[in-house]
Amino acid sequence: MAVREMSSGSEGPLRVLDAELLHVTLCFLGDCPTEKINAIATRLAACAGPTGEISLGAPLWLPARHPRALAVELHDDQGQLAILQGSISTALGSDELRSTQRRDPHRSQKRRHHFRPHVTVARMRSGTGPRERVLPPTPPLSFKPSELILYRSWLSPQGASYEALASYPLDG
Numbered sequence: 001m002a003v004r005e006m007s008s009g010s011e012g013p014l015r016v017l018d019a020e021l022l023h024v025t026l027c028f029l030g031d032c033p034t035e036k037i038n039a040i041a042t043r044l045a046a047c048a049g050p051t052g053e054i055s056l057g058a059p060l061w062l063p064a065r066h067p068r069a070l071a072v073e074l075h076d077d078q079g080q081l082a083i084l085q086g087s088i089s090t091a092l093g094s095d096e097l098r099s100t101q102r103r104d105p106h107r108s109q110k111r112r113h114h115f116r117p118h119v120t121v122a123r124m125r126s127g128t129g130p131r132e133r134v135l136p137p138t139p140p141l142s143f144k145p146s147e148l149i150l151y152r153s154w155l156s157p158q159g160a161s162y163e164a165l166a167s168y169p170l171d172g
Contacts, residue, residue: 014070014122015159022119023151023162024074026085027092041150041166043091048148048168052078055142059135060118068124072138074117084148084170085115123159145170 032040055075061067076082124130150166 014124016122017120017159021160021162022121023149024081024117024119024145026115026148027088029092037150037152037165040092044088044148044150044166045168047084047087047091048170049084049087050080051084051145051170052076052080053142053144054081054117056138056140059138061130061133061135062118062120067129068126069120070122070124070130070135071118071120074119076117081117081145082115085117088148089115 029040053076055077057073057075059070059072062069062071074081146169148168148170149164151162152165154161154163
C-alpha cells in the first residue's frame with residue numbers, strides 16, 4: 001500500500017506517504033502520450049547536472065488557502081536546484097511533447113506558478129482541512145540528490161504509485 005492512515009484528531013485523517021514515495025517534482029507533464037516517453041527521456045538526460053546540498057525548511061500546508069497536503073519546503077543556497085528545474089521545464093515544455101494535455105485556454109503565461117521546491121509528506125482526505133495551521137519546526141537536515149528520475153504516476157483511491165521510466169545521475 002502506498003500510504004498509511006494517520007488520525008489527526010478532529011482534523012480528519014492524514015495519509016502519510018511511505019518513504020519510498022517521497023520526491024521533489026521538478027516538472028509535471030500531466031497527461032502525456034506513451035509514444036512520447038522516449039523523446040522526453042532523451043531531453044531529460046541532457047538536463048542532468050549537479051545540484052549541491054539541499055536542506056529542509058519549514059513545514060507547510062499546500063495550497064495555502066485550502067490545504068490538501070502537508071509538505072516540507074526545501075532550500076538550495078547555491079540555486080542549482082532552481083537552475084536544474086528551469087532547464088527541465090524549458091527542455092520538456094514544448095507542445096509537441098504534451099500535445100494531449102488538457103489546457104485551460106484562459107490561463108495566461110503570467111499565471112504560471114513559480115517553482116517552490118518541497119517534498120509532500122502527507123495528504124488529507126477531500127473536504128477535510130487542518131484545524132490548527134501552526135506546525136512544529138523541522139529538524140535541521142540536509143541531503144544531496146543523487147539522481148534525476150522520470151516517473152509515470154498511477155492514481156488510485158488508495159493513493160498514487162510511481163513507476164520509474166528513466167534515471168540519470170546528478171553527480172558533479
